């Protein structure tokens with residue numbers, strides 16, 4: 001697909017349409033399709049349409065790579081503050097919006113939903129429709145850009161996107177701290193997130209001996225050291241026992257977050273699942289994972305998001321019934337929801353439900369998403385059911 | 391409509407003092423803050439809990455009677471104007487903060503909670519609710535949600551939408567759904583985001599989960615006077631280009647300064663233009679940024695510069711700015727506020743054109759605006775008792791909106807389309823977009839009962855160009871008094 005007209009024709013002619021960007025979230029885009037489905041590859045619908053640094057906005061076609069945009073913005077000292085993930089794996093802007101992905105920086109100024117201000121999309125009848133606008137503030141009409149964040153290609157084909165951007169702080173610093181127990185970590189998290197310190201990001205993850213916390217601040221370089229010290233004080237003053245405290249700056253600091261954005265911690269061959277939650281739900285989540293060694297993971301956005309590495313059923317050899325690998329049931333029991341981005345998690349057949357393991361293809365895990373509002377919106381935008389249903 | 395079976399059904403749900411049908415009782419609900427439009431509803435109901443709201447909506451649906459949710463009625467675009475022979479659901483008694491969880495930094499509130507009350511309740515925990523419309527001491531969270539309301543401090547942290555995590559909503563047929571949750575992140579389409587700003591067309595928000603932020607450690611506010619709006623605008627460009635990210639950047643022109651003086655005794659310098667810039671955050675960071683900011687401002691040759699050194703001085707600067715709207719009422723008997731947005735770099739062009747229009751119409755226009763995000767608030771002054779004055783003021787307002795669209799902006803940044811600007815929405819969006827919005831609306835609300843006649847033009851009769859009397863006025867549906 002190199003132009004919108006091609007997409008429109010394809011949508012009009014095909015019985016079903018599935019969309020794919022850079023393939024960095026294969027669980028969403030490279031699934032086995034029904035025979036009558038036409039797969040639209042959008043990586044060729046790319047390029048920046050307009051970039052206005054003094055307006056803090058740019059517009060680009062949906063297949064444009066996140067990496068290219070990052071480089072373009074950096075030249076003007078600007079950035080997308082929500083740290084769009086998986087750029088190195090070829091993530092496109094459209095795929096990032098459709099998957100609804102924000103990274104660690106989401107903590108400070110908001111997520112992809114807050115920075116996407118305008119879209120064009122092809123609806124289920126092959127019409128190209130514009131939503132939102134190109135100015136940073138706009139309250140006119142329904143907010144289609146927000147609706148398409150997390151739409152997973154099921155409401156329409158995104159063709160063009162307009163984002164708001166921010167000036168990038170001239171320097172960053174990150175304080176890391178090690179904790180012996182989860183509860184020590186969580187009390188430090190509480191202290192630091194309720195303090196008046198302007199955190200850009202707060203992530204944490206289990207280690208072999210306990211937990212590590214990363215807290216990031218940014219701003220003018222000559223006061224950063226002083227602020228980092230204040231941050232260290234808050235981190236270690238919580239009820240929790242801090243084991244080791246370090247300060248990172250400059251290139252080393254940047255590479256910490258670069259590694260987070262590209263999910264470097266994710267072991268080869270593991271699937272990746274994104275699970276929104278809140279800090280208060282983390283103890284239950286950890287209990288359910290039961291110190292699981294098969295799950296590598298990283299909590300992000302101040303404990304509002306879990307990136308979970310989980311054995312990938314599509315590559316694993318073992319056919320044996322191991323119910324502890326059933327992530328869908330685990331999330332259901334916690335009343336949480338997850339989206340599979342890479343690989344496939346085991347989903348045991350629900351007894352007597354008549355649903356067989358084919359459901360294992362569905363990237364949506366845990367509590368069902370269905371609701372009447374979404375159903376009615378989808379019926380309007382895609383009356384013939386060309387896109388995947390919810 | 392007093393004999394209508396719906397009224398009978400409602401009278402079984404509400405005691406007499408919470409079901410208003412007499413003209414004298416209805417009067418207070420006949421308009422919102424856009425007082426040029428007035429309309430008498432069939433009845434006003436005053437529910438006390440969520441179940442009554444849902445049942446009312448269900449009954450309206452059953453009887454095919456349109457309804458309007460109402461918070462404090464401070465809409466400036468006719469959003470809460472009643473529908474003729476429709477029901478007004480006044481939500482003021484659903485005013486409980488149901489939960490304030492300092493650890494999760496969220497507040498779960500009923501829709502009738504006043505905006506400022508949320509920050510007041512959160513203050514003991516060192517937290518606050520960021521969106522701060524000038525009307526925050528009276529407007530409700532439900533109204534804020536419907537309009538995606540903003541305020542002076544939205545430049546950095548965004549509008550209402552950026553602070554709503556989840557909602558319980560009654561769809562226009564009474565079906566209750568949960569949207570979003572308590573996490574900053576979600577799965578699936580951003581449904582709370584889609585509901586916010588839908589101007590009541592998707593139903594009624596019954597419960598709203600708001601994100602709270604830690605109160606900034608310190609603020610530094612500077613007020614600079616300039617010899618022209620253009621010079622103040624250039625200063626904004628310099629600030630934006632510097633990479634600083636202030637919490638607020640506001641401009642007021644001479645007439646707005648005068649209004650603030652008359653209304654709030656702000657003690658502002660007398661000048662053709664005033665710029666307010668505020669930084670917020672950690673003490674040491676703000677100090678460093680402020681030094682940079684002051685240097686920038688000195689380079690823009692201001693006539694005078696004042697820095698707020700204390701919380702009191704800061705409050706005084708903002709008092710004048712926040713009072714400017716209502717204070718304009720002291721300069722002229724009537725005014726219309728417009729709310730268009732232009733790309734920031736076109737602010738100068740837009741203001742020059744507004745100036746020209748003001749002169750050619752012979753109508754005074756005061757300008758107060760969120761310069762940081764290009765959101766204009768021209769206040770068009772007139773005397774409604776003068777024959778044709780309102781019509782001319784509206785015509786001027788219309789030209790300003792078209793100007794905003796022509797410059798690549800929007801017809802509304804935060805006040806909503808409502809009743810007032812619905813004829814202009816099709817100027818911003820093409821027929822396909824209008825159809826898509828109408829399709830979604832119809833699919834959500836098959837009978838178009840929820841806030842019918844707002845935001846989207848209804849039916850064929852309403853022409854897409856609206857100059858002069860409102861289409862509904864021509865149709866004899868609404869009146870001006």
Ligand SMILES: Cc1cc2nc3c(=O)[nH]c(=O)nc-3n(C[C@H](O)[C@H](O)[C@H](O)COP(=O)(O)OP(=O)(O)OC[C@H]3O[C@@H](n4cnc5c(N)ncnc54)[C@H](O)[C@@H]3O)c2cc1C
Nearest residue numbers: 461462463464465469501523524530532533534536540595
């Ligand atoms: C002096 C003054 C200053 C103002 N300053 C600002 C400003 O700085 N920024 C800004 O953005 N606005 C401003 N406004 C406009 C207005 O205050 C906002 O639009 C506000 O959000 C309206 O709140 P309300 O409670 O008065 O709602 P209402 O006027 O009662 O209702 C507004 C709309 O919301 C709908 N609604 C109400 N409750 C619900 C609900 N629970 N569910 C669904 N829909 C609902 C109504 O149907 C209506 O369409 C100002 C107004 C005045 C009079």
